[in-house]
Amino acid sequence: MLQRILTHSNKTDLVIDLAELISGFLLVGFLWVHMFFVASVLVGPQAFNQVPKFLEAYYLAQIGIPAVIVLILAHMVLAGRRIPNRLQEMKMIWKHSRLLMHYDTWTWVFQVITGVAIGILAAAHIWTVVSRWTINMSISAERVTQSPYFIFYIILLICGEYHVGIGLYRIGVKWGWFKRQKLSKVLDVITLAIIAMGIVSLFVIKSHAGVTGGGGQ
Amino acid sequence: MALRTLKLEIFRYNPNVSGDKPQMQEYILEEEPDMTLFMALTRLREEQDPSLIFDFSCRAAVCGSCAMLINGRPKLACKTMTKDLRKKITLMPLPVFKLIGDLSVDTGSWFRAMNKRLEAWVHTNKEFDPDAQEGRMDNDLALRIYESERCIECGCCVAGCGTAILREEFISSAGLNRLARFFIDPRDERSPDQYFEVIGNEYGTFGCVGLMACDDLCPMEIPLQQQLAFVRRKMLVAGLTGSGR
Ligand code: SF4
Ligand code: SF4
Ligand code: FES
Numbered sequence: 001m002l003q004r005i006l007t008h009s010n011k012t013d014l015v016i017d018l019a020e021l022i023s024g025f026l027l028v029g030f031l032w033v034h035m036f037f038v039a040s041v042l043v044g045p046q047a048f049n050q051v052p053k054f055l056e057a058y059y060l061a062q063i064g065i066p067a068v069i070v071l072i073l074a075h076m077v078l079a080g081r082r083i084p085n086r087l088q089e090m091k092m093i094w095k096h097s098r099l100l101m102h103y104d105t106w107t108w109v110f111q112v113i114t115g116v117a118i119g120i121l122a123a124a125h126i127w128t129v130v131s132r133w134t135i136n137m138s139i140s141a142e143r144v145t146q147s148p149y150f151i152f153y154i155i156l157l158i159c160g161e162y163h164v165g166i167g168l169y170r171i172g173v174k175w176g177w178f179k180r181q182k183l184s185k186v187l188d189v190i191t192l193a194i195i196a197m198g199i200v201s202l203f204v205i206k207s208h209a210g211v212t213g214g215g216g217q
Numbered sequence: 218m219a220l221r222t223l224k225l226e227i228f229r230y231n232p233n234v235s236g237d238k239p240q241m242q243e244y245i246l247e248e249e250p251d252m253t254l255f256m257a258l259t260r261l262r263e264e265q266d267p268s269l270i271f272d273f274s275c276r277a278a279v280c281g282s283c284a285m286l287i288n289g290r291p292k293l294a295c296k297t298m299t300k301d302l303r304k305k306i307t308l309m310p311l312p313v314f315k316l317i318g319d320l321s322v323d324t325g326s327w328f329r330a331m332n333k334r335l336e337a338w339v340h341t342n343k344e345f346d347p348d349a350q351e352g353r354m355d356n357d358l359a360l361r362i363y364e365s366e367r368c369i370e371c372g373c374c375v376a377g378c379g380t381a382i383l384r385e386e387f388i389s390s391a392g393l394n395r396l397a398r399f400f401i402d403p404r405d406e407r408s409p410d411q412y413f414e415v416i417g418n419e420y421g422t423f424g425c426v427g428l429m430a431c432d433d434l435c436p437m438e439i440p441l442q443q444q445l446a447f448v449r450r451k452m453l454v455a456g457l458t459g460s461g462r
Contacts, residue, residue, distance in 0.1 A: 010417040014456040017423040082426055089383055096312070096382050099289035104429040105379055174427040175446055 020078040021171060023071055028164050030068055035157075035194050039201045045137045045208060052135040065130065076119055083112050111166045114159040121156040141209035144202055157198045165191035220248040221304050225257065228309040231270065231318040241307070254294035254308075255283060258320075270319035278436060281371030284311055285320045291373035293436045311376035324372040331392045335415060339405045358401065365398035365444060367437050374431035374441060386420045390431035393422060394444045400451060409455035417452045425449075 041048040055061040084090045097105050144150050165187045172183045223246045230239035262269045274280040276295045283294040286309040314322035375381045375389045399405045432442040
């Protein structure tokens, strides 16, 4: 009790809550922009090849990628504090969710699961891209034609967008004036649209594999 | 709808009887027209098992004493019709609260502690003058205050909240809803700083992760989402501008 009184500060709790919110928002922004960059392939391979040049010209690659990595780590620590860490607590939440069969409680459980999954999958994704830096049609196409990678990307995409959609919904209901049902519908549509856009982009990238004249070289 | 034969699975455990073990016990009961779970349980106790422990008082969704987990969800037993449920019904006591026995829990101590922690009474330095006319209040404001006051302290929101289940000290939406009532009451002279000190933390407003079970489960349909968001925004402002630590 003594230690708690001495160390506890409400301001800190507030700042941590805000930091979680802001890191979350920034990552949402990043992810959506990222998916639009990927979708540039729908315009054409030239557009797609333009993206890394643009990123480098404005130092978005050199500064942006490390910044995103820091953001992800920060968000993992901040949001992760909510994850029940003792086995018994996990069991309690699982049992509670099973008993209650309540939609929003389940989405929270899935948000935790997708969050952990993203942590692992995104690390692998960043590593494969950065370790062979520069992005162009032929490298990307080659990457996604290896079939486990293709599925890997689809899983990462779905986890990421689901996590983002539910995260935004939760921020909205926690702070907001929105009607929950309406907010959730709007976000569902956005999430599905971006997942669809991402999957189509992946197929288009795949279709460019081995095709010369894709501007890849 | 045709009347059915109901199968009730009821949690049995009396912590005051040494050696008693928690178990589910099955009862068979013929459904009656317009039967509520209150009627069903009373019939069981009168005709089959006088040892069954459960709470009721008003039978009209006013007193809040009959909340229990009905097929896993916290609900008022007196307000729940058997015809809205499937034939097999499971009944368990509310989690979080202290178990008295079988379906009966002690919500009273929990709510009393919560009210003490929030000092849920009007704080004022004004001397009370019994001869003076009562102060006037805007009707809209009175209605807003009344909105939170409709809470019957049944505990459904607490029992449905994942955070409350994990963190014993979490003040829960019932507490935050109560606080909102004093926050908007002009007679209460506490400053935002003082409120922030009590609930501007992980055990209060920032502990809520927004699962919204409370909002979906409150039998009085108090708009708990709006109440929680309101308190959260007020506490954000108080925390950023105030002098609290
Ligand atoms: S919104 Fe969820 S976490 Fe917050 S008080 Fe309600 S049930 Fe608990
Ligand atoms: S807020 Fe609603 S669910 Fe919670 S105790 Fe009050 S009446 Fe019951
Ligand atoms: S008996 Fe009073 S609320 Fe059900």
